Amino acid sequence: MEPASRLDQNHELTFREFPYIILWREDRCMRCGKCTAVCPVKAIEPAVSLQRLVKSEDSVPAPSLVRSITHVVKQVTDIERYCTGCGTCTLVCPTAAIMPEYNPFNKFLFYKNRGGEPYRRGGRRNDPSASTLDKLKFTRISMLTDPALDAGRHEFYIRTLLGRIPPADKLPVKAADGRLIVDKGEFIPPVREIYPIMIGSMSVGALSPPMWEGLAMGVAYLNEAEGLPVVMCSGEGGMPPRLLKSRFLKYFILQIASGYFGWDEIIHALPHMKEDPCAIEIKYGQGAKPGDGGLLMSYKVLKLIAEIRGVPKYVDLASPPTHQTKYSIEESVAKMIQSMSMAWGFRVPVYPKISGTKTAQAVLNNLARNPYAAGLYIDGEDGGTGAAYNVSMDKMGHPIASNLRDCYLDLVKQGKQNELPLIAAGGVGKTGNLAANTAALIMLGASAAAMGKYIMQAAAECFGDEYNRCSLCNTGRCPRGITTQDPKLYRRLDPDKVAERVVEVFKSADIELRKIFAPMGRSTQLPIGMSDGLSVGDKEIAERLKIDYAC
Amino acid sequence: MCRLVAITSDKYFSPMENVLALETMKEGHDGSGMGLVLKNLGGEFENLKEFPVLSAICSKDGMNALDSYMDRQGFKPIHTWTPKIKPVKGVQARDYYFARVYDYPPAIKDSPKEEKEGLLLKTRVALRAMGEADESIIVFSFYPDVLSLKEVGDPLELSEFFSLHDAPLKAKIIFAQGRQNTNYAINLYACHPFFIQGYFSMTNGENTAFVPIREYLTSRGNPGYIGYNSDSEVFTHILHYICRDLAYPLTYYKDVITPLKDSEINNRTDRDAVRLLKMSLRPLCIDGPNCVIGAAPDGATFMVQDSKKLRPGVVGGVKGQYGLMSEECGLDSAIPERDKSKDIFPMKYDMVIISPDAGEVKVWNQLHG
Numbered sequence: 058m059e060p061a062s063r064l065d066q067n068h069e070l071t072f073r074e075f076p077y078i079i080l081w082r083e084d085r086c087m088r089c090g091k092c093t094a095v096c097p098v099k100a101i102e103p104a105v106s107l108q109r110l111v112k113s114e115d116s117v118p119a120p121s122l123v124r125s126i127t128h129v130v131k132q133v134t135d136i137e138r139y140c141t142g143c144g145t146c147t148l149v150c151p152t153a154a155i156m157p158e159y160n161p162f163n164k165f166l167f168y169k170n171r172g173g174e175p176y177r178r179g180g181r182r183n184d185p186s187a188s189t190l191d192k193l194k195f196t197r198i199s200m201l202t203d204p205a206l207d208a209g210r211h212e213f214y215i216r217t218l219l220g221r222i223p224p225a226d227k228l229p230v231k232a233a234d235g236r237l238i239v240d241k242g243e244f245i246p247p248v249r250e251i252y253p254i255m256i257g258s259m260s261v262g263a264l265s266p267p268m269w270e271g272l273a274m275g276v277a278y279l280n281e282a283e284g285l286p287v288v289m290c291s292g293e294g295g296m297p298p299r300l301l302k303s304r305f306l307k308y309f310i311l312q313i314a315s316g317y318f319g320w321d322e323i324i325h326a327l328p329h330m331k332e333d334p335c336a337i338e339i340k341y342g343q344g345a346k347p348g349d350g351g352l353l354m355s356y357k358v359l360k361l362i363a364e365i366r367g368v369p370k371y372v373d374l375a376s377p378p379t380h381q382t383k384y385s386i387e388e389s390v391a392k393m394i395q396s397m398s399m400a401w402g403f404r405v406p407v408y409p410k411i412s413g414t415k416t417a418q419a420v421l422n423n424l425a426r427n428p429y430a431a432g433l434y435i436d437g438e439d440g441g442t443g444a445a446y447n448v449s450m451d452k453m454g455h456p457i458a459s460n461l462r463d464c465y466l467d468l469v470k471q472g473k474q475n476e477l478p479l480i481a482a483g484g485v486g487k488t489g490n491l492a493a494n495t496a497a498l499i500m501l502g503a504s505a506a507a508m509g510k511y512i513m514q515a516a517a518e519c520f521g522d523e524y525n526r527c528s529l530c531n532t533g534r535c536p537r538g539i540t541t542q543d544p545k546l547y548r549r550l551d552p553d554k555v556a557e558r559v560v561e562v563f564k565s566a567d568i569e570l571r572k573i574f575a576p577m578g579r580s581t582q583l584p585i586g587m588s589d590g591l592s593v594g595d596k597e598i599a600e601r602l603k604i605d606y607a608c
Numbered sequence: 609m610c611r612l613v614a615i616t617s618d619k620y621f622s623p624m625e626n627v628l629a630l631e632t633m634k635e636g637h638d639g640s641g642m643g644l645v646l647k648n649l650g651g652e653f654e655n656l657k658e659f660p661v662l663s664a665i666c667s668k669d670g671m672n673a674l675d676s677y678m679d680r681q682g683f684k685p686i687h688t689w690t691p692k693i694k695p696v697k698g699v700q701a702r703d704y705y706f707a708r709v710y711d712y713p714p715a716i717k718d719s720p721k722e723e724k725e726g727l728l729l730k731t732r733v734a735l736r737a738m739g740e741a742d743e744s745i746i747v748f749s750f751y752p753d754v755l756s757l758k759e760v761g762d763p764l765e766l767s768e769f770f771s772l773h774d775a776p777l778k779a780k781i782i783f784a785q786g787r788q789n790t791n792y793a794i795n796l797y798a799c800h801p802f803f804i805q806g807y808f809s810m811t812n813g814e815n816t817a818f819v820p821i822r823e824y825l826t827s828r829g830n831p832g833y834i835g836y837n838s839d840s841e842v843f844t845h846i847l848h849y850i851c852r853d854l855a856y857p858l859t860y861y862k863d864v865i866t867p868l869k870d871s872e873i874n875n876r877t878d879r880d881a882v883r884l885l886k887m888s889l890r891p892l893c894i895d896g897p898n899c900v901i902g903a904a905p906d907g908a909t910f911m912v913q914d915s916k917k918l919r920p921g922v923v924g925g926v927k928g929q930y931g932l933m934s935e936e937c938g939l940d941s942a943i944p945e946r947d948k949s950k951d952i953f954p955m956k957y958d959m960v961i962i963s964p965d966a967g968e969v970k971v972w973n974q975l976h977g
Contacts, residue, residue: 475888579895586814
């Protein structure tokens with residue numbers, strides 16, 4: 058007998074299983090077809106539908122049945138073409154006839170593993186609850202005992218140091234005739250003074266050309282026109298060769314990751330470099346998928362990307378989880394830092410980037426003893442990368458707040474808190490509080506904070522959010538043109554506009570940082586480790602972070 | 609805001625001069641306590657200069673414990689000064705106030721100065737730990753030629769309580785602070801001036817960088833870097849760390865606590881060193897409206913302040929006697945005969961240094977080094 062499922066469509070999903078349901082208003086729709094044309098996932102399509110209408114055209118009711126064929130916009134029930142709620146359809150609709158609506162009862166994760174492929178969602182953790190960073194408040198306010206500072210009028214100096222700082226008792230200085238002189242023969246590690254909010258590592262390749270270019274232009278403008286020494290990291294995969302040989306290189310941190318993509322170009326460009334890069338970042342891990350490698354999908358590896366990275370076009374570029382040529386963390390950290398330092402004549406700070414994990418302190422202790430290590434970058438669980446599997450994002454990793462705090466207090470215990478800067482990332486500005494999250498991390502002990510998702514969302518008006526909206530970053534079909542190599546899509550993004558937004562974001566964050574630091578009485582030095590400035594309305598968090606509880 | 613009175617002179621004078629100056633500045637302190645530190649002692653201490661003086665307050669039990677501990681360590685008491693206590697309303701008398709001069713244990717008698725100073729520090733810290741829980745022993749200083757006296761109450765009433773006006777207590781450098789207890793519960797260990805191995809200082813203002821500085825200092829491994837009941841105790845320890853541990857000249861204290869901007873550093877002839885110091889000692893930047901008055905073991909006294917200090921302190925006097933104070937009226941009371949037009953109000957780049965025996969006043973400008 059014929060199974061019923063073939064007859065009554067019982068194998069299909071209902072809209073209720075889907076994260077977003079399209080609300081389409083037939084009465085407003087003029088059937089222009091724009092929405093179906095722009096939908097990046099083809100979740101809606103034009104269709105025809107047979108309608109049965111009851112009509113009455115007489116002066117007295119005389120209903121008659123009319124059957125007509127009309128054009129409709131139909132949401133498909135194919136789980137591979139689920140509506141991501143990006144809202145591109147709404148944006149292009151001339152009559153405001155279409156809008157996706159979030160369905161909190163969805164059972165999406167039960168079904169989205171077709172082809173045996175687990176779900177990936179573009180590096181977004183999709184946890185809308187407030188992070189620990191967002192729960193922290195600044196509660197040490199100077200008002201009565203002494204004049205408070207004026208964030209608007211007072212002179213502020215918000216800068217941080219990137220690089221290993223020799224301890225005072227090891228400085229090559231000696232007193233002679235009431236003044237100190239420096240013994241020039243001694244090696245003094247390179248240190249950069251930078252803005253305490255960095256743009257974290259996002260590669261050319263992961264980002265579209267206009268997005269990466271926009272960020273880079275914004276950073277150059279901030280440095281040269283606004284006097285804010287903001288730096289950004291290249292991500293794995295190198296940089297356009299022209300930029301490597303330009304005077305702007307000093308605003309960039311070059312990343313070397315386990316796939317070594319792009320390093321061929323960098324090494325070849327070395328003799329032609331006019332400037333040293335700001336620093337070298339050696340990537341061991343990232344917040345979104347600790348213990349997992351990187352991946353640039355084949356469909357993003359176009360000509361330019363293939364050339365920069367020195368690989369064939371259209372192949373998956375998988376970086377292994379570890380640097381495969383190194384035997385242990387000690388060897389890995391020591392050798393790589395040494396060789397990278399050597400490549401630039403020990404003039405460039407070199408530091409590793411790891412995922413937030415319980416072993417971060419072990420790595421830190423290792424670095425603390427390495428005189429060439431320039432810092433440690435820790436990426437907490439809220440950090441992102443498009444290629445991360447859902448399960449990694451949900452279930453792996455360590456929140457940054459306590460991980461950073463442990464590491465900082467470890468340095469304090471060793472008396473090395475000023476020697477080795479900690480860079481914290483993972484969820485900075487997740488809910489829009491860029492400056493507040495940065496300030497909180499600094500007061501917990503970070504020398505700088507890095508952010509990636511926030512700047513993408515702010516600078517390119519990204520659609521995605523933590524309710525699983527859009528999250529197409531990994532598919533190469535970003536409707537905003539941020540994380541795609543498809544010219545049809547990335548043409549939507551104007552690099553000049555991106556650069557302008559980058560500048561605006563940093564200028565306003567700078568004002569916000571002053572608004573936080575001024576009432577706490579700090580203006581010339583970053584309040585690194587000023588934990589008495591922080592409070593939280595959660596006893597357990599307070600205890601864990603060793604800060605005040607205030608409710 | 610606390611009121612600060614430091615007087616340095618080439619002749620011995622009585623701490624009453626400081627108390628009276630504090631009295632003229634009365635509006636600024638709330639009478640929640642007074643701290644006195646005397647250096648280059650005169651009177652009955654004049655001939656005991658090379659022997660360490662232990663300044664402490666004890667209960668009866670504490671006194672016994674202290675005596676037996678000192679005996680075990682080999683310290684022999686050779687002289688004791690105790691104030692004549694006059695009951696004063698509002699001041700709660702404790703059992704024993706005293707400054708006792710000891711002879712060094714025989715084993716260390718001929719050791720170098722550093723070793724002796726190390727032992728004195730260790731002993732002071734040990735005594736403090738012994739009596740901290742029940743406040744049976746409160747010890748302020750243990751060092752040759754230095755005496756400390758502190759108590760809760762109004763300065764003038766305290767001077768009566770200790771009978772300072774007719775006490776033979778005299779010194780050439782006397783620091784006094786009238787407390788304004790704004791931040792913490794009243795605790796004698798929070799009372800300025802703070803002392804460590806010949807360095808002492810007192811402060812007014814607000815130290816917003818207290819926690820990072822405390823964490824930095826306590827992680828230096830010096831057993832004396834403890835306490836921190838006040839947010840300004842750290843200033844004394846920074847002074848000690850810079851001048852003793854790192855052996856930098858005194859002026860670099862200013863460079864460490866209030867570093868110059870990078871553009872300003874370029875004007876200094878020692879710019880390379882200053883730049884390194886700024887980086888390496890970054891956690892010790894005070895970054896708040898503070899005025900620090902301090903003294904080094906050689907008897908030099910100084911005043912510095914942060915650029916955010918809106919009302920600077922004042923330094924003035926005559927050759928042989930100078931005052932460093934938080935308010936001008938205090939200086940008028942202590943040294944009325946001076947030429948007021950020569951008073952110095954140190955600004956953000958200045959460090960006023962008065963040489964030992966009040967011989968010379970120098971304004972060192974940080975911009976020019």
